[in-house]
Amino acid sequence: MQLYEQQPISIYNSLSGQKEAFKPINDGYVGMYVCGPTVYSNVHLGNVRTFMSFDVIFRYLKHLGYKVRYVRNITDAGHLENDADVGEDRIAKKARLEQIEPMEVVQRYTVDFHNILNTFNFLPPSIEPTATGHIIEQIELIKKIIDNGLAYEVNGSVYFDVLKYNETKPYGILSKRNVEDLIHNTRALDGQTDKKNPQDFALWKKAEPQHIMRWPSPWSDGFPGWHLECTAMSTKYLGEQFDIHGGGMDLKFPHHECEIAQAEACNNHAPVNYWMHANMLIMNGKKMAKSTGNYILPNEIFSGDNPHITKAYSPSVARFFMLQAHYRSVLDFTNNGLLASEKGFYRLMDAINVLDSITPSGNSTFNVLEWKQSCYDAMNDDFNTPILVANLFEAVKFINQLKEGSANISEEDLKTLKETIHAFVFDILGLVNVTAEDSGTDKLSGAVELLIKLRQEARANKDFAMSDKIRDELAEAGIQLKDGKDGTTFTTN
RNA sequence: GGCGUCUUGGCCGAGUGGCUAGGCAAAGGUCUGCAAAACCUUGUACAGCGGUUCGAAUCCGCUAGACGCCUCCA
Known part of the structure; x- marks a missing residue:
């Protein structure tokens, strides 16, 4: 019997706006897709938080005995600078500025991305596909959407016909928008466009002469629209219908909305059962932005080399800090918050180290089995890591009492306590016992x-x-x- | 302007119709040669105003503020 049969999970589904009992399409298997980074600059700390949330979800699902295929893509092409025809590939622009090859930029920041995630002790996803590696799949999708009458070609570019789609299926179900509002609230376009309607989005863009990244297609030499890659790769590796699709809150609209429309347009059914969105990371109460200086690079946390923090923090401390907040809440990254988490983190680690020297005696004065289940309950309830952490500190208190001799634990309970705390702290939360190493x-x-x-x-x-x-x-x-x-x-x- | 999320004790941060979240800080205590560390104990908070209810921080409305999206963004 697998653990997941005893531990029912509920997940907050962005689509329905409420928590739902999690039931995978295929018993015992979970397909999960998470929108990965665009590798045109260093990973943003906010990215790290989103991916960390899904890293913990991945770890927990595996812990429960699910066979999980976790797909997280690398976007290495295709982003437009803006909506107008003058739009150019974002990666190509950066490359020209730096006078190097686009793939050189991609390579540099992909390596940076992996380094940072490794430092934070992330598990690698099962598959990490790239957009440029799936151009053919994307072209096939476009053909299908055109055949189904929901896309049109203009001057070598192909656009998704949102209004036509909306005649039979609601566009905006995920972000709770309706097309009429979108029409009324669309900002004035700068420059002319080939689109029939401003709400339409690009499936294929014809490359301007200055474009370096380009691929042949039935319509023009060009590059795929940004939203398409995720549909292509998720379909290829997880099927037309899969369990969980995740990403940052900011991707809900338009990106995930477009993914739904594209998939519906191709296959005539919804692609995803559970949409999950991680909330934003802000800093000192404000949005992080390079331009305002309200910004910190992940590496600067480890070195302490940033004016917003007073010292260096170990990756596990930063990880612990983030997991003390729920993934659906906005988290404020502050030095004081980090300082507080650091103290708590080391207290937790100290207790775990102490556990090895505890000897059992008599009957337990703490209900270990009940405590263990409360840890599962926390994670089962939409992956509530802060509640889990609170439970872990209940155990810390008990362990310290054992050390002081003011509490007892039976041999069997001691074994359970050790196993459980190790499973949750190291396997599921993915923390690393820093003090022991030091x-x-x-x-x-x-x-x-x-x-x-x-x-x-x-x-x-x-x-x-x-x-x-x-x-x-x-x-x-x-x-x-x-x-x-x-x-x-x-x-x- | 439109849509959405949120506002919890000194700080961070869960929860959500009646029952202690937790962490950090603080106060008192234990230990110590003195400290530090560690441990124990304590703290009764939910933006404002109105409403629903036997009862609301939790539901509804209004007001104020914050954040996000609407444009590349995790």
Whole structure:
């Protein structure tokens, strides 16, 4: 019997606006697609948060025993600078500015993206397809949509006919918009367009002479519209209908709306059962934007080299910080928030380390099985990581009581507690036990142990001037001694 | 201008018709040669105004503010 049979999940579906019991199309299997990054610059921290949310969801589904195919694409072509005909491929523009090949830009930032995600301890997706690797599939989709009468060609470009589509199927069901509002509220176009209606979106764009990235097609040498790649790749790897489609809140409209329309136009049924949207990450109460300086690169968190933070934070601390908020809430990235999370994170890690030295005795004074289920309940309820973290701290409190000798635990419960806490902290939340690595058996550790021993001798001789000197000077060097019941330990953070 | 989300104690951040979220900080205590660390205990908050209800932070309305989308964006 698989765990998922005992742990029913409910997911907030953006499409219905409410939590729904999760039931995969094929029993035991989950297909999940998440819109990946456009690799034309360094990964944005907000990207990291979105992908982290789905990383945890991926991990949890796997933990429950589902066979998950997690597809997260790389957008390496196709974005338009703007809606007008003068639009040009975003990656090509950046390449010209930097005088290098477009694929060089793509390569550089793809590597950066993977590095950052690795640092944050992300699991790689099952498939990471690229837009440029699926041009043929995209062209086939366009042909199909044209055949179905829902797209038209003008001057070598192909557009999706939103109004015609809307005659039989509602355009805007995901973002709760209706076409009439869209018509009334469309901003004035700059420049002329080939579109019949401003709501129409490009499936294929004819390349201007200056375009470097271009592919032959029945309509022109050009490049695919942005929304199309996700439809092409999700269909190819997950089927015409799959379980979960995720992405950032900002992709809801128009991107995901267009994906639905494209898929419906091709296959005449909805592509996705559960739409999930991760909310935005803001910084100091405001949107992150390079232009205003309200911005931080992921790497700067690890180095501390950014005016918005006062120190460097380990990736796990940043990860823990983000997971203390629910994925559907706006999260405010602040130095104070990070500082608070850091303390809590190390307290959690310390407790987990202490767990190894706990010996069982008598009957448990804490209901471990009930606690374990409450951890599952938290995750089952739309992947509520903050509630899970709260539960973990209940365990921390209990572990500390065990250490102090003011609580008992049976042998069986101790085993369960260890297994559960490791599963949730390391396998599911994806945190890394940083303290254990830091104070491991390296050269520094040996030296500090010696000083601790010398200090112990000084204290035994009541030479407190010496013992305090050792303690204080180590503190200045960034090494903090912690006197406990069973001797002295140290931390370097 | 349109659409949507949100506003919780000193800070962060869950929850959601009646029952302690949790973390950080703070106060008191235990431990300690003194500290630090650690641990224990404590805190009664839900933007404002009105309404529904036996009862609302939780539902409805209005007001104010924040954020997002409407244009490339996770």
